[in-house]
Amino acid sequence: QKEVEQNSGPLSVPEGAIASLNCTYSDRGSQSFFWYRQYSGKSPELIMSIYSNGDKEDGRFTAQLNKASQYVSLLIRDSQPSDSATYLCAAYQAGTALIFGKGTTLSVSS
């Protein structure tokens, strides 16, 4: 069974700190990886996608992928209270469906 594992948290960081969110996946055939942010009562919103090993940066967000270790992470620099949300990691293999982790709840305190 294909699985994506995340620590449910909550992960608490002070404003301005770096938040580090981690995810592992079981299916070696997965080719695409996504981080979605979901505020309470809202729909998942795409933050980052990553397809190749290494780092991908977009503003305050950096996604990291290590296919050998089947590991994906998301770093949020200069965390803001508005970053407080649930972060969903997802893995995708062409022709199949997104497999989501159960999400990590991030709380950024001011």
Added chain:
Amino acid sequence: DTAVSQTPKYLVTQMGNDKSIKCEQNLGHDTMYWYKQDSKKFLKIMFSYNNKELIINETVPNRFSPKSPDKAHLNLHINSLELGDSAVYFCASSQDLQGWGVGTDTQYFGPGTRLTVL
């Protein structure tokens, strides 16, 4: 303009009733999906359609029947509703199923329909 829209936003109904949820996307995408998010926030695929053809049908009771009249619309009909069907249902779309181009497999979600079965 909303990229992926769903109606209704809230649905409260009695056990045993039949209800439908509608989804429309104006992104020109070929593939649409239905996901269920339970009370523990776990988001799980139910169905996917590619150009009106059913591609994925995860182990969902046959009380759930998706219908895609065209590639911009994917509706979900639920018969004989049960208490356990209470959840938030999200529709999503992506440009294509195979991810031929970078980013074409990115899925965009609708606002969700909160279904409560009493």
